[in-house]
Amino acid sequence: MNMIEAINSALDIMLERDPNVILMGEDIGYFGGVFRCTAGLQEKHGKTRVFDTPISECGIIGAAVGMGAYGLRPVPEIQFADYIYPGIDQLISEAARLRYRSAAEFISPMTVRSPFGGGIFGGQTHSQSPESLFTHVAGLKTVIPSTPYDAKGLLIASIEDNDPVIFFEPKRIYNGPFDGFYDQPVQPWSKHPDSVVPEDYYRIDLGKAKIVREGEAFTVLAYGTMVHVAKAVVEHHGVDAEIIDLRTLLPLDIETIEESVKKTGRCLIVHEATRTSGFGAELSALVQERCFYHLEAPIERVTGFDTPYPHSLEWAYFPGPIRIGEAIETLLKD
Structure with a gap:
């Protein structure tokens, strides 16, 4: 389906x-x-x-x-x-x-x-x-x-x-x-x-994130379309990143996030919404509060721009390979 x-x-x-x-x-x-x-x-x-x-x-x-x-x-x-x-x-x-x-x-x-x-x-x-x-x-x-x-x-x-x-x-x-x-x-x-979707009834409990890709270099937090974008960019750059699909923003599976970031020591957040007061800001605060002594680099965010949504330039508005790639390089430079 x-x-x-x-x-x-x-x-x-x-x-x-x-x-x-x-x-x-x-x-x-x-x-x-x-x-x-x-x-x-x-x-x-x-x-x-x-x-x-x-x-x-x-x-x-x-x-x-x-x-x-x-x-x-x-x-x-x-x-x-x-x-x-x-x-x-x-x-x-x-x-x-x-x-x-x-x-x-x-x-x-x-x-x-x-x-x-x-x-x-x-x-x-x-x-x-x-x-x-x-x-x-x-x-x-x-x-x-x-x-x-x-x-x-x-x-x-x-x-x-x-x-x-x-x-x-x-x-x-x-x-x-x-x-x-x-x-x-x-x-x-x-x-x-x-x-591959079963035709019969099944449910996925709310509040459970999914590890889409296991890795050691850094943790990517994403949801929706950006899960696929982040995965493609990570694999294009050949880096060993762990990608977490949040699936539900509230209730949030903070335990899975915390375990991953403590393992990798680095965190990249990707979402399509505007940067200021976007959900990535809350994620960044939670990771900082819970994983501070495990972080080896500042948390990176790649988001939409703080502008009205552009009609003809929407593809430039999305987080994509250039901006995500730059964030990856910044995360791993130290």
Whole structure:
């Protein structure tokens, strides 16, 4: 499966397993979603389980909060992550706080799916990476898969979770992984080992990172598309780096990160979002606090730029082989 098919499979399975699961969002029903992640699900499960909504992100998320409190398990789709901002008050003030403010009388078991990041020349309103906004909010969980196999298992675990989850799907790798050297996928997912996705139910617990590549020279922390970019650059430079795919930003698997950095003594953080207040800043602080006496060089970050998202120059905006290569040289020079 590619990532789109894996997500579709996860949604199909959860609709079959749990009658309380509801899919809702703009164009997700008859049309099957702008990226076709929900294709065929309305026809199979009916219009009361998979239905279209008005163009109102505040209304979509607000309705999902109420559905969750009532006992349903809604999975709203926000068509692009850039569109999530009108609904952010519902996520922060209602969904994230409902369990605490009601003394656990009510919960908000909703999973907000949304494509995020660049890679389709969508410009400023279709390409943003707002993940750090949600990792700042107590009560929300933030999940970002990097492979079809992980996407299915993590999405199932998210839907089964009793707290609200933000599930960001890196649309740049929906159909195949990028390596950062070219503006086209290096191969379709069908030729990648992580495209072997079981058709049946399985889950990957939230809060568990994955060691994508073992190594001794330094540790790379990445998620989503940047896992593939970092791996390609590391292998191009022929360095013995350990690459960790975080998979979930919150809850964060700090134990795996700490063990790796203490082993390698060096750390490189790569993400697509802007540098200032990006999630890499939190990672850097955590590594500094927990691994200070094991570090042999300053922590390096390679990120997007602190600028509005560039439409025609998006490929220069992404962390790629030049900037990641320079960070690697800096890490290893001492």
